């Protein structure tokens with residue numbers, strides 16, 4: 001019941017279609033019955049399985065013999081996994097985001113040391129940017145890293161860190177002071193067992209996954225664990241998000257496709273006023289709106305991915321549009337799916353009830369919807385000024 005026609009769009013090559021077909025079979029076997037009672041254990045198992053069966057090899061390429069990141073592949077994988085299991089999508093996505101700064105900006109030695117391990121699923125990765133007083137305003141982070149001979153010493157706090165508590169590798173952004181605001185931030189590799197790193201709090205959310213607040217106290221890292229040059233951290237964070245924001249849109253698309261599929265199943269099988277729901281014009285109107293939104297999401301997501309893959313230096317605007325539209329539209333599609341399911345739509349454990357909880361955070365993390373609007377408007381205004 002899932003519409004696969006989009007794979008014939010000109011954004012894709014044969015390798016994408018082959019991968020999507022293979023992953024569909026894998027996900028149906030491994031992702032439909034994930035046990036959510038212990039999310040740490042479930043995520044560890046999923047990362048291991050995704051690594052063992054080769055899917056994580058796409059999450060963080062950048063060292064020989066693999067080529068660079070292919071955003072269409074990442075998006076197709078996230079869309080497919082999200083359609084089957086939000087936690088499987090999360091496990092895949094966080095390996096990519098956590099290792100992303102190394103994959104995109106690391107030295108050959110950093111890539112060789114870490115990427116084979118994140119791709120095999122033997123090392124779990126995390127991206128530590130947000131702070132209690134600086135979530136949307138990244139330039140204002142206050143965690144510090146001071147140079148001490150051949151090391152840096154990190155002090156401060158990070159919060160809302162996905163995989164916090166189970167990660168073996170954290171990419172941490174801290175203020176090194178080369179310049180004010182955005183110009184004085186650097187990115188560091190911090191090992192999960194560093195004695196200066198501790199988990200201050202595990203955070204529970206409406207769609208549980210491993211999430212924590214972290215404390216850094218006299219946390220010493222080798223100077224070789226600096227990613228890129230000192231002061232480049234803001235640019236590294238933003239460029240990493242330019243890749244992964246598109247894939248957040250892809251996950252939202254996967255959730256929305258599942259909601260539409262569940263709705264079609266329901267509308268055709270449930271009778272009301274003597275006929276299947278699908279014969280009621282009001283329901284048909286909802287189905288039409290859902291289908292249009294799903295296609296519009298897919299167009300924006302794969303436009304952004306294709307633009308990056310075919311060589312654009314920056315896709316900030318395209319990625320922001322894909323993330324903003326897809327996450328907001330998926331929320332509407334899923335809300336309609338719940339409504340059409342009636343009481344069953346809010347029954348704990350029903351597919352659409354789970355989707356209703358899972359979609360909400362995507363409108364917040366990796367840049368909330370209002371931040372994406374700022375990014376888009378600035379880009380449009382500056383293009384207009386240049387004309």
Ligand code: COS
Nearest residue numbers: 129135136137138139182235238239242316365366367371
């Ligand atoms: N790629 C490369 N460079 C970028 C960039 C990008 N995507 N975005 C900005 N930069 C550069 C800018 O060009 C600018 O450089 P110059 O000073 O040399 O011109 C510098 O970085 C500062 O950019 P800007 O002035 O736009 O920074 P702001 O502080 O105004 O903030 C927002 C920009 C709000 C867009 C940014 O803080 C943001 O994205 N916030 C949301 C963060 C987020 O996603 N948090 C979730 C964490 S992960 S769950």
